[in-house]
Amino acid sequence: SQKIEQNSEALNIQEGKTATLTCNYTNYSPAYLQWYRQDPGRGPVFLLLIRENEKEKRKERLKVTFDTTLKQSLFHITASQPADSATYLCALVSGGYNKLIFGAGTRLAVHP
């Protein structure tokens, strides 16, 4: 069956360091992958989309990689700040270009 795995444990890092979050998937061949941020009590907010033919995508301090051979995406936040503390969700398209399956999310805590 299709499965998406994100680090279930919270990631604690110090301000200024680079945070790296992992998303692994099995039994998928997604045309694209998305990353969302979710703050407590709020809905997810879209951050980045990367397509299967793209190896890397950047947006300001964010960088996403997509390795279809390893079936893995890495999400990096450089020069992290306490305001980056949130839960980050990866989502894969499944069965069409608009149906997303979400991972359980990884909680990131950036400490001053």
Place this chain on the structure above:
Amino acid sequence: DAGVIQSPRHEVTEMGQEVTLRCKPISGHDYLFWYRQTMMRGLELLIYFNNNVPIDDSGMPEDRFSAKMPNASFSTLKIQPSEPRDSAVYFCASSTTSGGRYEQYFGPGTRLTVT
């Protein structure tokens, strides 16, 4: 734009009662999604619509759940009768594929508690 609007933001009801959740998508978006989020199961897609037509309802847990989209600016998710295990946060999201964009815009959610 005001973004995706959901109401009510909180709903507390007793088991067996009917619950109706409402959503107004972003104007111009042609896709609408209903999700449910719990600690145990994460964010699950329940159903989605394209141009007001239901496309995939395979995530709807059972016949107690139903969703409608009578027009491009309004959708409802109804649970009848409600059960304690339906307690969760329900999100509505909308998107458009215009310009090859696939990101979804989520509303603030409705926190449902069934006692």
